[in-house]
Amino acid sequence: MALGFRGDVADYYHRYRRGYPPEALDVVVDVFGLTPDDVAVDLGCGTGQVTVPLATRVRAVVGVDPEPDMLAHGRRAAAERGVANVSWVVGTDADVPALRAALGDGSVGAVTIGQALHWMRHDDLFREASSLVRPGGGVAVLTNGTPLWLQDADWSRALRAFLEEWLGAPAGGACGTDEESRSRYRRSLADAGFRVDVHGVDYTDTLDVESVVGGVLSALPADRLPADRPTFADRIRRALEPHAPFTEHVHVTVLTGTGPTA
């Protein structure tokens, strides 16, 4: 299954999607007691925003994503940072049973999912993951702020109005960052036998116009992006410019489901 994270969308994603603050990775490491002996699985790893920093904290990470273009960027980003302990695997959440067969039950310290759970069958996934993780390990669901066009700021409202006019349709959903999705994921983790905790990391950032444009281009599926990307990008710039600076309050969430300790 391919969702459009390919070609130049993958390039934009790699270039403009921000990584996670180190405190968010600290939560994953601390809650599951990850050590350099652990193996982790990062599902929907994309270009490696969670995968690469996590790999510096554990023995090895399996990064899984259905889009080869995203994986290719992740592989290069890891190589540039001297990170050599990631296996970049084409696959989806539906491949977790096969991963369980390959790695063994109780073999994994953490299964992480960064900004990708809304494309997965989370009930099935959490059930499978509960057997895959070792005692005290678990599942971490990360979100990385509110989509650029859904923020409570004039520049974001202007961006949303422009996108809706251009696309002739709503600009896109909250991608699992909304409270309703989070409570659904919490219940589902608890039903799969995990102890659930919610953690947040907040910071403020000011983006330049190219980062907002690149962020939008990275977020729309390739088949929704107009063929004339330069004109589209230019129209976004024009819609945004009266509303500079583009300050955003980024609320990162880490939902952790910890398995039984014995």
Ligand SMILES: C[S@@+](CC[C@H](N)C(=O)[O-])C[C@H]1O[C@@H](n2cnc3c(N)ncnc32)[C@H](O)[C@@H]1O
């Ligand atoms: C928004 S990106 C997130 C990338 C990265 N994890 C992050 O936190 O920025 C979502 C990724 O999920 C992948 N994806 C979509 N459906 C998936 C599925 N069913 N299983 C695994 N990954 C999936 C997409 O190809 C894309 O690379």
